[in-house]
Every structure is written in C-alpha cells, then in structure tokens.
Amino acid sequence: MARIIITGSTDGLGRAAAQSLHDKGHEVIVHARSVHRLAAIQDLLDLGATGVVGDLSDIEQTRDLARQVNRSGPVDAVIHNAGVLHRPHIFQVNVVAPYLLTALIHRPRRLIYLSSGMHRGGRASLAAIGQGAQPHNVSYSDSKLYLTTLAAAIARLWPDVLTNSVDPGWVPTRMGGAGAPDDLRLGHLTQEWLAASDDPEALTSGGYWHHQHREKAHPSVYDQRFQAELLNLLARLTGESLT
Numbered sequence: 001m002a003r004i005i006i007t008g009s010t011d012g013l014g015r016a017a018a019q020s021l022h023d024k025g026h027e028v029i030v031h032a033r034s035v036h037r038l039a040a041i042q043d044l045l046d047l048g049a050t051g052v053v054g055d056l057s058d059i060e061q062t063r064d065l066a067r068q069v070n071r072s073g074p075v076d077a078v079i080h081n082a083g084v085l086h087r088p089h090i091f092q093v094n095v096v097a098p099y100l101l102t103a104l105i106h107r108p109r110r111l112i113y114l115s116s117g118m119h120r121g122g123r124a125s126l127a128a129i130g131q132g133a134q135p136h137n138v139s140y141s142d143s144k145l146y147l148t149t150l151a152a153a154i155a156r157l158w159p160d161v162l163t164n165s166v167d168p169g170w171v172p173t174r175m176g177g178a179g180a181p182d183d184l185r186l187g188h189l190t191q192e193w194l195a196a197s198d199d200p201e202a203l204t205s206g207g208y209w210h211h212q213h214r215e216k217a218h219p220s221v222y223d224q225r226f227q228a229e230l231l232n233l234l235a236r237l238t239g240e241s242l243t
Contacts, residue, residue: 002196003075005029007056007101008082010040013114013168017079017188018044026196029072031065031082056082056097057089059238066104077110077195078102080147091135094143096237099150103240107161112191113151115165115208115217119144124220126233146230148208148217153227155206157243162203165217166190167210186211 004021008014009030022028022044029050032038038051045051050072054065069075080098084090098113122145129135151165168187190209193202201212208217220226235241 001025001027002077003027003029003073004077004079004195005031005052005069005075005105006079006081007031007098008033010037013188013191014079014081015041017081017192018049020188021192021196022047022049024192024196029069029075056093057084059092059096059100062097062100063104066101069101069105074106075108077108077112078105079112079114079191079195081114081191083114083143085140088136090140090143091129091138091146094140095146095150096234098147099234099242100238100240102150102154103238103242107158109161110195111151111154111161111163112194113147113163113165114191115148115151115167116140116144117167117169117210119148119167119221120218122146122218124218124223124226126229129233145218145220149221149223149227149230150234152206152208152217152221153224153231154242156224156227159205162194162205164194164205164207164209166194167208167215169210 004026006014006018009018010032018028018030029052030041030044031052033055035053052065052068054061056062084093118141121141123142128137148165151163155163190212193212207214231242
C-alpha cells in the first residue's frame with residue numbers, strides 16, 4: 001500500500017480522492033489550509049489519516065507544510081490537488097506552491113498535478129509576472145497552463161519519478177458549481193490511479209490525462225524553452241531549484 005499526500009483535501013476532489021484511497025487501504029496524508037479547516041476531515045483523522053496544515057497562498061506556510069510532510073516520513077506519491085479559481089492568489093496557490101512543495105518534499109516515486117481543460121486558453125508567456133509571486137493579471141487558464149508545463153518539465157528532468165498532469169473535467173464541486181456536467185467520481189479516479197495503481201498504463205510518465213485516457217496538452221507544454229523559462233522564474237521567486 002502507498003503513502004500519499006493530497007493537497008487541498010478538505011473538500012471537493014481532494015476530499016473524495018483522500019476518502020477513496022483510504023478506503024482502499026492506502027495511508028493518506030490530508031492537508032488543510034488552517035487548523036480550523038481540519039475539522040472538515042476529522043473523520044479521516046479519526047481513522048488514522050495524518051493531517052498537515054498550511055495556507056498555500058503564503059510562501060512561508062508552504063515551506064512549513066513541506067517540513068511537516070518530511071517529518072512525518074517518506075511518501076510514495078504527491079497529488080497536487082489544491083487550487084483557486086479567483087484572484088489575487090491564483091499564481092501563488094496554483095503554480096508557486098506546487099513548485100515549492102515539489103522542490104522541498106523528499107522526492108517521491110510519483111507526482112500528480114491537477115490541471116484543467118481550461119489550460120488550453122492560457123497565454124504561453126511569462127510577461128505578466130513581475131518580481132512577486134502575486135501578479136494580479138494571471139488568469140486561471142494561465143495558471144493551469146504553467147502548472148501543466150511544470151509537470152511536463154519535471155517528467156523530463158526527473159526520469160526516476162512518474163510525473164503526470166490530470167484534467168479532472170468540469171465536476172460538481174464548490175469550484176465547479178452544482179450544475180457542472182461531468183461525473184464527480186471520474187473527476188478523482190485518474191489521480192488516484194496514477195498515484196497508486198500498478199496498471200502498466202499508470203506506470204508511465206509525462207502524460208496529460210483525462211478520465212484515464214492520454215490527451216494532447218497545449219503545444220507550449222512540450223516546448224523545452226518555455227519549460228526552462230518557467231523553471232528559472234519559479235527558482236528565482238522561491239530561491240529553490242529543481243535541477
């Protein structure tokens with residue numbers, strides 16, 4: 001059985017994935033933005049899940065979150081599920097935080113990044129980002145394009161780690177809204193499968209997945225020059241390098 005941390009696991013897809021993986025016998029580390037929010041996953045904690053706390057909109061709390069995970073012992077997989085839809089913290093939460101956690105959490109065997117089909121509407125340019133980690137003109141689509149590019153870059157640079165990104169679809173969560181048309185179960189199934197399955201297809205790297213099917217991401221995701229520009233920017237903003 002695997003030991004898996006899921007960021008943003010107090011509700012929505014993160015909570016559903018945590019519950020499902022726990023029910024299958026895996027050891028789950030659940031993450032909440034604050035101690036107060038841990039109450040939403042008290043049932044999982046009572047069943048033996050480990051809880052960690054950190055606000056991903058704050059870079060120092062993100063660093064501390066990585067320290068908490070490392071103190072708890074090695075993990076087999078990280079599901080970077082946490083994300084926000086609206087400004088002002090889109091870039092910090094959706095891009096900088098997963099980059100920083102990737103750099104600081106002791107390297108697992110598998111990494112999964114929650115992308116979105118909306119990444120195809122993102123701008124393949126970093127010009128909107130200045131010196132700080134809270135640029136106000138980065139859209140949700142931009143952030144998911146950057147995150148998907150980050151996943152592709154890590155898959156290339158770390159061949160020993162199975163690294164993939166996932167489009168969960170438009171599902172009825174707090175972010176997606178009650179009227180979202182996609183299947184909630186299918187929304188979290190793929191990241192669970194990539195995190196823990198021994199299915200040969202799940203033991204591959206560098207994929208962009210939707211409902212357990214590989215798809216083509218935005219062409220810029222595979223542009224090694226764009227990947228390098230993004231990694232250099234994130235290294236400068238965080239002081240941490242992946243290479």
